[in-house]
Amino acid sequence: xxxxxxxxxxxxxxxxxxxxxxxxxxxxxxxxxxxxxxxxxxxxxxxxxxxxxxxxxxxxxxxxxxxxxxxxxxxxxxxxxxxxxxxxxxxxxxxxxxxxxxxxxxxxxxx
Numbered sequence: 146x147x148x149x150x151x152x153x154x155x156x157x158x159x160x161x162x163x164x165x166x167x168x169x170x171x172x173x174x175x176x177x178x179x180x181x182x183x184x185x186x187x188x189x190x191x192x193x194x195x196x197x198x199x200x201x202x203x204x205x206x207x208x209x210x211x212x213x214x215x216x217x218x219x220x221x222x223x224x225x226x227x228x229x230x231x232x233x234x235x236x237x238x239x240x241x242x243x244x245x246x247x248x249x250x251x252x253x254x255x256x
Contacts, residue, residue: 192229194252195238200224207249209237227252 151159151170161170195207204226207215213234217226228249230238243249 190232192231193235195228195230195244195249196220196252197226198247198250201226207238207241207243209234209241213237 153159159170201224204217204219206217207228207230209215215228215230215234215238217228219225220227238244241249
């Protein structure tokens with residue numbers, strides 16, 4: 146194994162003590178990386194996917210008032226329309242007439 150510079154648990158280099166015969170600033174073992182908090186817990190998705198319940202003739206947008214528009218996109222087969230709705234707009238989208246009437250439904254990846 147290659148020699149590596151010794152580090153503290155925080156990742157800083159360890160200095161050598163000149164009063165000892167050994168050079169403790171080097172090690173044969175690679176330091177173990179500290180697991181970050183982001184790697185230990187998966188991030189929550191920032192979007193909820195919605196899809197048309199039936200095949201559509203054209204892609205259309207979900208309009209929420211005069212200034213908010215969620216763009217509708219075709220799926221690969223160009224049969225169904227999908228929307229990527231930001232989590233902060235979920236409450237408003239759930240009361241949209243296409244959603245409560247069943248024309249647009251939340252997309253379930255498992256089913």
